[in-house]
Amino acid sequence: MKRALAVVACAALGCGATPASPRLDATVAGSDASMLPDGVGVGLPPGFFPAQRPAFAAAADEPGTVQVSISGESLAEHGYPYTSTPRSGAAVFVDGWELRFDRYLVVVDHVRLNRASPDPSMRASLGGLVARADGPWIVDLHRHGSLTGAGGPPESATPVAVLRATVGGDTLDPSVRYAFSFDVAPAGPTVRNVNLGIDAADDAARMIASGWTTYFSGLATYRGRPASSESDPAFADYPTVVRFGFGFAAPASYLNCHNPELGDADTAANRGVQPSAAGHVRAQITMHTDHFFWDEADVEGTPLHFDPIAARAHPAGVDAGAASPAVVTLADLAGDLPASLTDSVGRGVRDRGGQTQGVVDDSPPPSYAVRGAGAMVHDLRDFVRYNARGGGHLNSDGLCAVQANGPLGD
Numbered sequence: 001m002k003r004a005l006a007v008v009a010c011a012a013l014g015c016g017a018t019p020a021s022p023r024l025d026a027t028v029a030g031s032d033a034s035m036l037p038d039g040v041g042v043g044l045p046p047g048f049f050p051a052q053r054p055a056f057a058a059a060a061d062e063p064g065t066v067q068v069s070i071s072g073e074s075l076a077e078h079g080y081p082y083t084s085t086p087r088s089g090a091a092v093f094v095d096g097w098e099l100r101f102d103r104y105l106v107v108v109d110h111v112r113l114n115r116a117s118p119d120p121s122m123r124a125s126l127g128g129l130v131a132r133a134d135g136p137w138i139v140d141l142h143r144h145g146s147l148t149g150a151g152g153p154p155e156s157a158t159p160v161a162v163l164r165a166t167v168g169g170d171t172l173d174p175s176v177r178y179a180f181s182f183d184v185a186p187a188g189p190t191v192r193n194v195n196l197g198i199d200a201a202d203d204a205a206r207m208i209a210s211g212w213t214t215y216f217s218g219l220a221t222y223r224g225r226p227a228s229s230e231s232d233p234a235f236a237d238y239p240t241v242v243r244f245g246f247g248f249a250a251p252a253s254y255l256n257c258h259n260p261e262l263g264d265a266d267t268a269a270n271r272g273v274q275p276s277a278a279g280h281v282r283a284q285i286t287m288h289t290d291h292f293f294w295d296e297a298d299v300e301g302t303p304l305h306f307d308p309i310a311a312r313a314h315p316a317g318v319d320a321g322a323a324s325p326a327v328v329t330l331a332d333l334a335g336d337l338p339a340s341l342t343d344s345v346g347r348g349v350r351d352r353g354g355q356t357q358g359v360v361d362d363s364p365p366p367s368y369a370v371r372g373a374g375a376m377v378h379d380l381r382d383f384v385r386y387n388a389r390g391g392g393h394l395n396s397d398g399l400c401a402v403q404a405n406g407p408l409g410d
Contacts, residue, residue: 041201043209049201051193055159058146061279064172065164068111068133068182070194070285071149071157072141073396076104078154080304082223085357091290094356094364096224097306099293101142103203105196105215106287109136109185110253111161113178113273117256120268124255124401126179131172133161136185138204139194141287150261150284150395157284158195177274179256180283180394183405186211186249203247210247210410214388216292217245219325220306224355234350235307238343239326242306242313246292246330250389251405254285257394265399284395291391292384296362296369297377300399303361307352308368308380311343312336330410333381338368341380382408 036049056067075091079100086092093099111134115127137160149155165171172178187207196204207215220242227235261282262270273283293309296302312333313326336342341349351364363369370377377383385408392400 036198036201041198041205043205044201045189045191045208048191048193048204049196049198051195051197054146055161057159058148062162062164063277063279064174064275065162065280066113066131066172066180066273066275066283067159067280068161068163068283068285069145069147069157070106070108070139070141070160070287071145071151071155071396072101072104072106072287072289073149073151074155075289076101076141076287077144077156079218084224084355088358091304092356092359093293093306094303094359094361095305095307095352096222096355097220097310098223099218099220099306101216101218101289103200103215103217104141104287104289105138105200105203105207106141107136107138107185107187107191107207107213108160108182108285110134110181110183111163111283111285112181113163113172114181114256116177116179116272124403126181126256129167130178131163131166133163135160136188136191137161137194138187138191138196138207140196140200143195143197145195150282150286155396160194160285162280163283172275174275174277177262177269177272179272180259181253181255181257181400182285182392183251183253184213184287184392185251185405186213207247211249212247213250215245215247216289217243219243220310222310224352232350232352234347235352238307238310239313241325242310242328243316243325244309244328246384247410248330248385248388249406249409250385252389252392253403253405254392254394254400255403257400258398260395260398265397271398282395286393286396286398288391288393291387294387295364297371297373297383297387298390299369299371303359303364305365308336308341308349308365309333311341311349312380314344330381330384333384334379336380338370338377338380338383341366341368 112132117125145156145158147157222240313328316324
C-alpha cells in the first residue's frame, strides 16, 4: 500500500555524479592502508583503514541499552531480480530491468534520543535531548553485515553505536519511550570507516572531496520482453546493460521515527524506542534503495522504472572497448523534464506497459508525478535526488519526519 511520506522541509536541489570507479582486488574491511596502491584513496583521513572494530557483537544483549545499526535491506545487498509475476508487495522494476549494486555508501551522524514532544501531532517537534552518539560514520550498505536485519533474513545490518546512558550519565529509563532521530551528513575529513574495504577507497575519497552524503553504483540488465519492430520499437536501440554511478549531497535530519516493532504507524505512541531491563532493544537505521527509481514524489511504494535512466546512458568510451556496458550518471539526467521524459537524442520515453502482473501504475513514463515537489524538481536528476532524501527509516519501514539540513548538490 502506498503511504505519503512525512516530509517537513526540503531545500533547493543541486547536482552531482560520477561513473563508478575501477575496483581493487583487496576487499576485506580489515585491510591495512599500507595495501593501497600509490594514488588510490588520496584525501582519506589518517587511520581510515582498517575499518573500526564493530560497535557491538551480534550476541551482545546488555540490558537497558539501545543498539544502533544500519541496513540497506536485502535489496542493497542482493539487488532487484526481475520477474513478470512478482509476489504481492515485492519490489520489482516493472519495465523489465534487473538491478545489482556493487556499492552503496552513506554517511550518518548524530544518532539521538529525545523526550517525546508534548504535542504528538507535531511530528518534527521533540522534547529535550536525552542521549546521543556522534560519528560521522561512513558505511557500505551493499556489504553483508554481522547482524540479522529488522526485516529478517536474508536482510543483514551493520553495528554503528550503542546508547547506554543519558547525556548526564544516568541510565536510560525502561519505563520511557524516547523519540529516535539521526542525520545523514556530508562526508568530511573526520569521517570514520565502519566497514569499507580498500576497494572503496577512491569512492570514499571522492565523497569526502565532494561533500557527498550518498554514493551508489552497480549494473542494470534488461530482462523483460525483447524489443522489436512489432513490440516496443522505440526501445530497439536502447542499451540493455547499463553501469550506473550516482553521487550527491543530501544532508537531512530524520526525526521522531515510527518504530514498526511497536505497532501501527498511524499511532503516535508507536514512535521511537523504549529500553528494556531484560536486554537490549534495536534501532536499525534503514536506508531504502527503491526511492532512487520511483515514478512519483513523496509516496512510498510506487512502481520502479529504469527505462528513463537507461534512455539517457552513453557509451563507456573508446578505451573501454565496444563490448563494455553503457554508462549513466546523474549528469546525464540533467535537463530531462519529469513531465515529458526523453532519451539522449530527444525522443519521448514511452511506457513499455503490460510486462509485470499485479502492478497498478499511476504515473508511468513519459510523465512522472512531481506533486508538491514541483518547485524543487527541475529535471530527472532533481527528481531522483529529491526522492532519495526520503529514504531514511527506522527498523525497516518506520517513517520519519524529514528535515533538510542544506541543499542537494554535487
